[in-house]
Amino acid sequence: MKQPSFCIVIKGQVQGLGFRPFVFRLAKSYNIKGYVANTLTGVVILAQGDKVKDFIHRLRSFPPPMAKITSFQVTQIKTKPFAKFSIRHSIESTTAQIGRPIPGDSPQPTAAEVLPDLNICPECRRELLTPTDRRFLYPFINCTQCGPRYTIIENLPYDRVRTTMSRFLMCPECRKEYLDPSNRRFHAEPIACPKCGPKLRLHSQLPTANCRQPAADSLILLAAQALANGKLVAIKGLGGFHIACDATNDQAVRLLRESKERRSKPLALMVDDLNTARSLCQISATAAKLLRSSAAPILLLPKKVAPAISLSPLVAPNNPNLGVMLAYTPLHLLLFQFLRSITNKPPVLVMTSANPADEPIATTEKELLSQLEGAPSKIQKQKSKILVLTHNRAIANRCDDSVLIVDGKNPVMVRRARGYAPQPLSAGERFHVKHTTLGIGGDQRNTFCLARGKKLFLSPHIGDMASRNTERFFLKTLQRLTAWTKLSPERIVCDLHPDYHSTRLAERLSQELGAKLLRVQHHYAHILSVMVEHNLSGPVLGLAFDGTGYGTDGAIWGCEFLLINNDLSWARVGHLGYLEHTAGADIIADPVELAIAYCVQSGVEKSALLNLNLTDKNINTTAASRRPVVTSSLGRLFDSVAAITGICRRATFEGEAAIALEAAAVNAKKGRKVGFQMLNRAHFCRPHSEFRIPLIIDPKPIIYQTVEKVLAKEPPERVALWFHQTLVHLFVTGALHLARKFRTKTICLSGGCFQNTLLRRGLKKSLIRAGMQVYHNQSVPLNDGGLSLGQVAIAIF
Numbered sequence: 001m002k003q004p005s006f007c008i009v010i011k012g013q014v015q016g017l018g019f020r021p022f023v024f025r026l027a028k029s030y031n032i033k034g035y036v037a038n039t040l041t042g043v044v045i046l047a048q049g050d051k052v053k054d055f056i057h058r059l060r061s062f063p064p065p066m067a068k069i070t071s072f073q074v075t076q077i078k079t080k081p082f083a084k085f086s087i088r089h090s091i092e093s094t095t096a097q098i099g100r101p102i103p104g105d106s107p108q109p110t111a112a113e114v115l116p117d118l119n120i121c122p123e124c125r126r127e128l129l130t131p132t133d134r135r136f137l138y139p140f141i142n143c144t145q146c147g148p149r150y151t152i153i154e155n156l157p158y159d160r161v162r163t164t165m166s167r168f169l170m171c172p173e174c175r176k177e178y179l180d181p182s183n184r185r186f187h188a189e190p191i192a193c194p195k196c197g198p199k200l201r202l203h204s205q206l207p208t209a210n211c212r213q214p215a216a217d218s219l220i221l222l223a224a225q226a227l228a229n230g231k232l233v234a235i236k237g238l239g240g241f242h243i244a245c246d247a248t249n250d251q252a253v254r255l256l257r258e259s260k261e262r263r264s265k266p267l268a269l270m271v272d273d274l275n276t277a278r279s280l281c282q283i284s285a286t287a288a289k290l291l292r293s294s295a296a297p298i299l300l301l302p303k304k305v306a307p308a309i310s311l312s313p314l315v316a317p318n319n320p321n322l323g324v325m326l327a328y329t330p331l332h333l334l335l336f337q338f339l340r341s342i343t344n345k346p347p348v349l350v351m352t353s354a355n356p357a358d359e360p361i362a363t364t365e366k367e368l369l370s371q372l373e374g375a376p377s378k379i380q381k382q383k384s385k386i387l388v389l390t391h392n393r394a395i396a397n398r399c400d401d402s403v404l405i406v407d408g409k410n411p412v413m414v415r416r417a418r419g420y421a422p423q424p425l426s427a428g429e430r431f432h433v434k435h436t437t438l439g440i441g442g443d444q445r446n447t448f449c450l451a452r453g454k455k456l457f458l459s460p461h462i463g464d465m466a467s468r469n470t471e472r473f474f475l476k477t478l479q480r481l482t483a484w485t486k487l488s489p490e491r492i493v494c495d496l497h498p499d500y501h502s503t504r505l506a507e508r509l510s511q512e513l514g515a516k517l518l519r520v521q522h523h524y525a526h527i528l529s530v531m532v533e534h535n536l537s538g539p540v541l542g543l544a545f546d547g548t549g550y551g552t553d554g555a556i557w558g559c560e561f562l563l564i565n566n567d568l569s570w571a572r573v574g575h576l577g578y579l580e581h582t583a584g585a586d587i588i589a590d591p592v593e594l595a596i597a598y599c600v601q602s603g604v605e606k607s608a609l610l611n612l613n614l615t616d617k618n619i620n621t622t623a624a625s626r627r628p629v630v631t632s633s634l635g636r637l638f639d640s641v642a643a644i645t646g647i648c649r650r651a652t653f654e655g656e657a658a659i660a661l662e663a664a665a666v667n668a669k670k671g672r673k674v675g676f677q678m679l680n681r682a683h684f685c686r687p688h689s690e691f692r693i694p695l696i697i698d699p700k701p702i703i704y705q706t707v708e709k710v711l712a713k714e715p716p717e718r719v720a721l722w723f724h725q726t727l728v729h730l731f732v733t734g735a736l737h738l739a740r741k742f743r744t745k746t747i748c749l750s751g752g753c754f755q756n757t758l759l760r761r762g763l764k765k766s767l768i769r770a771g772m773q774v775y776h777n778q779s780v781p782l783n784d785g786g787l788s789l790g791q792v793a794i795a796i797f
Helices: 019-029 052-061 094-098 122-128 172-179 216-228 250-260 274-280 285-291 330-343 365-373 377-385 468-485 501-513 522-534 591-601 606-611 634-645 656-671 700-711 716-741 757-769 784-796
Strands: 005-013 033-039 042-048 068-077 085-087 200-203 233-236 241-246 269-271 298-302 321-326 349-353 387-391 403-407 410-415 433-439 449-453 455-458 491-495 516-520 540-550 556-564 570-576 579-581 629-631 695-697 746-750 773-776
Touching: 005 052, 019 033, 019 042, 019 052, 019 085, 042 052, 052 068, 122 330, 200 216, 216 233, 216 241, 216 330, 216 387, 233 330, 241 250, 250 349, 269 274, 274 285, 274 321, 285 298, 285 321, 285 403, 285 410, 330 349, 330 387, 365 387, 403 757, 410 784, 433 784, 449 468, 449 784, 455 468, 455 784, 468 501, 491 501, 491 784, 501 516, 516 522, 516 784, 522 540, 522 556, 522 746, 522 773, 522 784, 540 634, 540 716, 556 629, 556 634, 556 716, 570 716, 579 591, 591 606, 591 634, 591 700, 606 700, 634 656, 634 700, 634 716, 656 716, 656 757, 695 716, 700 716, 716 757, 746 757, 757 773
Parallel strands: 033 085, 233 387, 269 321, 298 403, 433 491, 491 516, 540 746, 570 695, 746 773
Antiparallel strands: 005 042, 005 068, 033 042, 200 387, 233 241, 241 349, 269 349, 298 321, 403 410, 433 449, 449 455, 540 556, 556 570, 579 629
């Protein structure tokens, strides 16, 4: 009797995680004949046998743990009988293999999902540290469950010949493992060992002097000794170079800051185990799970009041959090092993990307050298003393570390990159994109989004679009993604701001590709990104709070209450009252200059400014010649209050003053429960007895009372806490009124200001208690890194 034959087409995250070996072993267990192969769109299986239906049921119900299946199509077909089950070489399509179209193998290309780079798995970790294992201390150990993926892929389908591992010919032992169905490395494309795989190199001086040692462990030991002695070491990771130093050594951290020209922006830390992380930060069960996950992101975790390890205060000054990640590659783990043996204590390393501000992460020694050449003179003198621990496995796709915060039991994205990108998000039926659309994003924290149907391909973190190198990074990443997905943009969506670099790029791409260009208001895109992520229908009340965003009236918006209807039409129904300043429209403004302008407009007398030590001499002499900026920015209000209280009067990176203000408020909250008389409903607008639309929240009383409290010698930390509590009170009161007026219980929060934990949690708690359903970005960044997702939402029509 002829056995039934079925063609199974599976799409989603099914390549690069041992899916074909899993299918092979499962087929053997059910005595199934046929084959499995990768295609451009996923995985195709041809299965025949008496138990084929049981095989299909088992595969559908219990796929490999890391697989994420988005489509599982089964079609009974007529084909020749097979003698065995095998893994075949990749094919272009199911049609090409069996000679005719199969339902589910759509003529409209839909890419196989590229797996992100994965944290080293427990099995590889054990082998790495087992003296009898042939990969003992080998820094490039991996298997089907871990190691590089996205950063080494040059083309699809995912096979070794289309990765940067194609340069390394497998030795007989690796080849045997690769072809052995019972082996964990069966068809592990990056498989390698000390005989045939990538090799480490150690440079003591760029670019030519080579201190190469006979074994990788010797090189890592030298790097560990340098770190222990207070030196800087550049390390080639999965997606680019990091610069590392001992986080407990003030001199080393200071030197690293000078090399990066990074005066006070927080530096990320790497540790090798959870116990060390717990000695530095407060870690919940959710945070612990994230740190140890396959993505292994940087988590922004609350500092401990009395940490067991004394870090340099230069690591994260005036910040309530530390950015911490666990070592996620075998090279990092070995470095920590040697450091422990040298220092006899748990090591903590600063591990920050080795690129100047606003430039993409370096991926080659040439790029690294170029960046060091542009470093300050002190680093030029020290350059010969900076070790570079590198290797000869090329990076096809540069990728920064991801950054998350934890909100209760939920992760919240701050920067989406390694471990998450380029996995697509899935749109609900509400936001099915009919025309292939490219969302360009904004100028800061840029990402782009390529969307078609239910697939939303969000790029890794790109960065500041003012840099030419960043634009080149954007275009190369876009070119690779469009090649993988076979999607060509029919519509391009950009920000409303006419002077954004991203806007000019969108205009150029629109002409080159013949795509229709659409423009979307910044804060509207923020709220749409939440609606897309959570598949929400209108009416929705959106609270979009950030530093800057171009408004429809030409003003700089930044604290907006938006009503978005079910048809996605929208209206601005409230905002922070406008104030003027001459600090410029840049992302980073002078807090003192802002404070003086805001105080004058709030009725604060000049004598009070003198008592606060806020005088015109603090202002940049070019300020008077600048055109006044009219703004409703909440970020600028934070800046001015930080300057009035004296908590931060000079900002060197975006959000520095706001972060310092939050840190001060957190300290006050830790000290003891503080109750303040907050601003009441009367401060919203006039007449006080009735709300108008748009609702205007007047910032002047907040400024005036802040000055009064400081002059009354209230501790700055207490004033900072009062300021946060007052904002929460005002925003909750206004949001509830607007929600009732427009008959909605759905409230969306988005924008960089919601990275502030006191503000976000305070609003959520009060609004939920009042019966509202509150949503905010989680899988995409709350900041401008999520704009591109909101931009593509307008293409649903």
